[in-house]
Amino acid sequence: MNEKSWFFHIGPIWFDGTVTTMIIVTCVIVFFLVYSFTRNLSLKPKGKQNAIEWVIDFTTNIVGDNMPRKEVRNFSLFSFTLFLFIFVANQIGLVTKIVSGNDVTYWKSPTANPFVTMGLALLVLILANYLGTEKLGLGRYIKNSFFTPSGLFPIKLMEEFTNVITLGLRLYGNIFAGEVLLSLIASMVTSAGWWTLPFAIPLEMIWIAFSLFIGSIQAFVFTTLSMVYISHKIEVE
Numbered sequence: 001m002n003e004k005s006w007f008f009h010i011g012p013i014w015f016d017g018t019v020t021t022m023i024i025v026t027c028v029i030v031f032f033l034v035y036s037f038t039r040n041l042s043l044k045p046k047g048k049q050n051a052i053e054w055v056i057d058f059t060t061n062i063v064g065d066n067m068p069r070k071e072v073r074n075f076s077l078f079s080f081t082l083f084l085f086i087f088v089a090n091q092i093g094l095v096t097k098i099v100s101g102n103d104v105t106y107w108k109s110p111t112a113n114p115f116v117t118m119g120l121a122l123l124v125l126i127l128a129n130y131l132g133t134e135k136l137g138l139g140r141y142i143k144n145s146f147f148t149p150s151g152l153f154p155i156k157l158m159e160e161f162t163n164v165i166t167l168g169l170r171l172y173g174n175i176f177a178g179e180v181l182l183s184l185i186a187s188m189v190t191s192a193g194w195w196t197l198p199f200a201i202p203l204e205m206i207w208i209a210f211s212l213f214i215g216s217i218q219a220f221v222f223t224t225l226s227m228v229y230i231s232h233k234i235e236v237e
Contacts, residue, residue: 004104022110026089033084059083059223066227068235075227083223086111086120090175090215094182094208109215112176114168121168124226125160132233144236167225174218178211 005018037052045053059079064072093109110116132141146156182204 006104006106016113016115018105018108019110019113019116021106022089022092022108023116026085026092026110029088029092030081030084033088055084056080062220062224063227066224067231071231071234075230079223079227082226083219086171086222087216087219089116090171090219091212093175093179094211094215109175109179111171111218112179114172114176117172117175118164118168120171120222121164124167124229125164128226128230128233131230135234136236140236141233145233148236163229167222167229171218171222174214178207178214181207182211 005016007014008017008020009015034052037048041049056076060072060076062083063075063079067075089111090109093107093112129141129145132145135141136144146153
C-alpha cells in the first residue's frame with residue numbers, strides 16, 4: 001500500500017499536512033465532546049453526563065492503580081486528556097479514509113504515523129523525568145532512577161530508550177496494521193471485481209468493529225504505562 005501525504009512549509013520548516021490536520025481535527029473533536037457532554041450539569045446525572053463521568057472515573061482509576069493515593073488528583077486530568085486524545089485519534093481513521101486519485105491521503109488516524117506516537121511517548125518520558133527531578137531534587141532523582149538497586153545503572157539507562165521505543169511503536173503498530181487491513185479488504189472489490197462485494201462488506205464491518213476495540217485497548221495501555229513510568233520517577237521504590 002503506497003500512501004502519500006501532502007506537505008506545507010512555514011519558512012524553511014516543512015510539515016506533514018495530513019498528520020498536522022488530523023491532529024488538529026482530533027483536538028477539536030475531543031474539545032467539543034467534553035464541551036457538549038459537560039453542559040447543564042446536575043446532581044442527578046443522566047445521559048451524556050453519565051458518559052463523561054464514567055470516562056473520568058475510569059481514567060482516575062488508572063492513576064489510582066499505579067500511583068500513591070496522594071498523587072491521584074495531580075494526574076487525573078492529565079490521564080483523562082491523554083486517554084481521550086489517543087482514543088479519538090485511534091478511531092477516526094478506522095471509520096473512514098480519504099485518499100485522492102494520486103494516492104495522497106487526506107484523512108487517517110494520526111496515531112498510524114510513527115512520528116506522532118513516538119512524539120507522544122517521548123513527551124511522557126520527558127515529563128516523567130522532569131517531575132521526578134522537581135519532586136525529589138536532582139541528586140535524589142538520579143539515585144532513585146538510575147542507581148537503585150545499585151549496580152543496575154547500564155540497564156536503567158537502557159530502559160530510558162526502550163521505554164520510549166516500546167511505548168510509541170506498540171501504539172503505532174496496532175493502529176497502522178488496522179488501517180492497512182481495512183484498505184486491503186476494500187481493494188478486494190476493485191481488484192477482484194464487484195462479485196466480491198457481498199464478502200467484502202461483512203468482512204470490512206467485522207474488522208472495523210475489531211479495530212475499534214483494539215484502538216480502545218491501546219488508548220488504555222498507553223495511558224496506563226504512562227502513569228507507571230511517571231510513578232517510577234516521582235516515587236522512591
